[in-house]
Amino acid sequence: MKSILIYQNSYHARITTFPFGKVKVRASSFLICIFLLWSCSQTENKIVTLNFWAMGVEGEVVSKLIPDFEKEFPNIKIKVQQIPWTAAHEKLITAFASETLPDVFQLGNTWIPEFKALNAIAPLNNFINHSSVVSANKYFEGIWDTNVIDSIIYGIPWYVDTRVLFYRKDILESVGYKDPPKTWNELFEMSVKIRDKFKGQTKYAMLIPTNEWVPFIIFGIQNGSSLLKDNDEYADFSGKKFKDAFDFLIKFYRERLAPTDMQQVLNIYQAFAEGFFTFYITGPWNVTEMKKRLPISLQDSWMTAPLPSPDSNYPGYSLAGGSSLVLNKNSKNKIYAWKWIEYLSKNETQLQFYKLVSSLPAVKKVWEDSTFANDPYMRAFYIQLHKTKATPKIPEWEQIVFSKIQQYAEAVATNKMNSRQALNLLDEDANKILEKRRWILSKER
C-alpha cells in the first residue's frame, strides 16, 4: 500500500520536473511505469502521503495550514478529507470496519474511549516522551485527561471547548447585582428576582433546554457525582449527589424560572436580545454568534462568566470538551503523522488556527497572546478551562447521555414524573446499556 502511494506521488512530483507532461499517457503508460519505478529506486527522496480526516469548519480551514508544513517537511504530503460532523461518527466507524481509516484524524474527545475499545487508535506515550513540542503540562489538565485511559495517552488536544454562563449584564444590574453568580444559591436568588421583576410578562431567568443533557451532567459533576460507580459498571444517577443537582435544576422549571416549552424559543439569539431569558449555559461558538446576531445596541449588555459552584470553590466544574488528534493504529506512516500532529500543536500554528476559525486553542501558552487578552468574552473561557472534568471514559457514555438523560430530564421538567422515579428508571436503562461492559470485565478478571 505504501509503495503504491509513493509511486503515485513520485509520478505527480516528477511530472512537473520532467518534460513529459504532455505524453499520451494511455499509449505509453507502461513505459512510464517502468521508468518511474526505476527513477523511484534511484532517488532517496521518498515522498509520503498522509491521509488526514477532519470535521466541520476545522476540516475546511485546516488545508490553509498545509503549505507551510509541506515547506518544512518536503517529503510529506497531507491529503485532507473534510467530513461533516453529523456523519462523522458513522463514517469513522464504517471506515474502521472496512480498514480504510486515514493515518491521522480528528476525534471528538468523548469518542476516544470508543475507538480505544475498537483498538483503532495508537498509544502516544512513546511519541510524547521523545517530543519537544507536546507535553502534558502545556495543556489544560481536565482536557488532557479526556485523552488518557488507564494512564495511556491516545490523543493530543487540538482545540478545546467548554461551557460557561452567558448572561445579560443590564438585566442583572436592574435587579441589583453587579457581578454574575458565584454560587448555586446566588444563581437561584438572582433568578427569583428577575422573575419577580418581569411579573406578568412571559420572561424567564434562565434557559435550560429540556432537550439537552449538558446542564444536567454539568451540575451533577459540580456536585461531586461521579455519574457512574463501581469501576463505571453501574449508573449512579439516583445517588444523592446527582439527585440533589438534578433537583436543583428541576426547581427552576417548577418555580417558573426556566421555560419548559422549548417551542417558545425558536431562535435563542432573538430571545436573548428580547430578555426572554437572562442566563444560558453554552459554548464558545455562541460568542461569535452573539457578536454577529445581537443588535449593536445590546453588544455591551451581555457577558460571559465561569460557572457558579455549589460551594465556595468558585468557579464550579464544567465539561472538558473539544477535539483531539489521533493516530490510526494500523498506519505505516505513524512517525510522519506524528510530525503533522506536532506541527498542529505548535504555539504559532495554534494561534494561526484560532484566527482562522476561532476554535479555542488547546495549548495554554497561546492564551497569553493579545488576541485573547483584548477579548473580554474569552476571559471566562480561560478561567473555566482550568476547571473542567471529563465525563466517564467508556464507549457507552454517549449513548447513555444522548438517548436516556435527555428523555428523563424532559419527562420530569414537564411534570410527567417526579425526579425519584425518573432517576431510578434512568439508572435501570443505563445499567442495561452497561451490561456488556460488565460481562467483558468479568471475563477478563
Add this chain to the structure above:
Amino acid sequence: MRSSVNIKILILFLGPSLIVLTVFFFLPVIAAFFLSLTDFDIYSLGNISYLRFVGFENYVQLLNDPLFWTALKNTFYFVLVGGPLSVVVSLGTAVLLNSKFVPFKKLFRLIYFLPVVTTLVAVSIVWKYIYHPRFGLLNYFLSLFNIGPLDWLGNPSLAMPSIILMAIWKNFGYNMIIFIAGLQNIPLELYESASIEGANAWQKFKYITIPMLAPTTLFVSVITMIGYFQLFAEPYVMTQGGPLNSTLSIVLYMYQEGFRWWNIGYSTSIAFMLFVIILIGTIIQFKLQKEKYV
C-alpha cells in the same frame, strides 16, 4: 433431451441474476438474521470474541422497548394516513389528466412527475425551508389569511402531518403514471354503453373506472405501503426523529441503533420485525382485494 436443453437455457438466462441476487441479497439477509440472534456491538467489532449468541433475546427486549412502540406507532400513522391519501391524490390527478377537457396534458404529467425523480434528500432540505417557522414560504402564505405562524416541524403534533404532506407531494407522481396507464386500458365501449343507459360521470367513475382499475389499485397500494413503511430520509434530514420522538420511524430507529450506537445485533432484529410487519400488511391487502373483486 428437451428438458435438459431447457435447463441449460434456464441457467443461461437466470443464472447471472440468481448469482447476483444470492450474493447481494439472500446471503446478506441470512447473515443479518444470524446477527439478530447475537449481541454484535462496538466491542465485538474490535474483538470478535466479545460476541455472544443471545437467541431471541433481542426480539424480547424489542417488544419491551417503549421507543420501538413509539416508532411503530409513528410509522403506522404515516402508512395509514399518508398511504391512502397518496393513492387518492394519484388517482385523482390521473383521472384529471386522462380526461379530454384538460389541455397541456403532457406538460402537467411532466410537472407532477418531477418530484419523483428528484433526490429525496435535496427535496427534504428544500421543504425544511418551506416549513421554516419564520422565513418559510408556507407560513408566508398562511399569513396572507391571518393564520399562523405555525411551527411545522417543531411542534410534536404537527411534525408528522408535515412529513406526510411532503411525502405525498414527492411520491404521487409515480403512482399517477401507473394509474394513467391503467385508465387507458379500460375499453371505451364500457363508458359509451353506460352513457347510453344514462349514467352520469360519477356513476361511470364508481361502477366502471374503479372496478376496472382494481388490479392497478392493488399493485399501487402494496407498493405504496411497502415504500411508506420504510420511511427514513424525510425525518432523518428534517427532524432527526424529533420533536419528542414524534417523527421517529422504525427505519430511523433501526439506523440510530445500528449506525449511531452500533448495536448491530439489536438493530437487525428491528429490521426483521419490519419485514414481518410488511409481510402481514401485504397479505392482508391481497386478501381484502380478492374478497372484493374476484
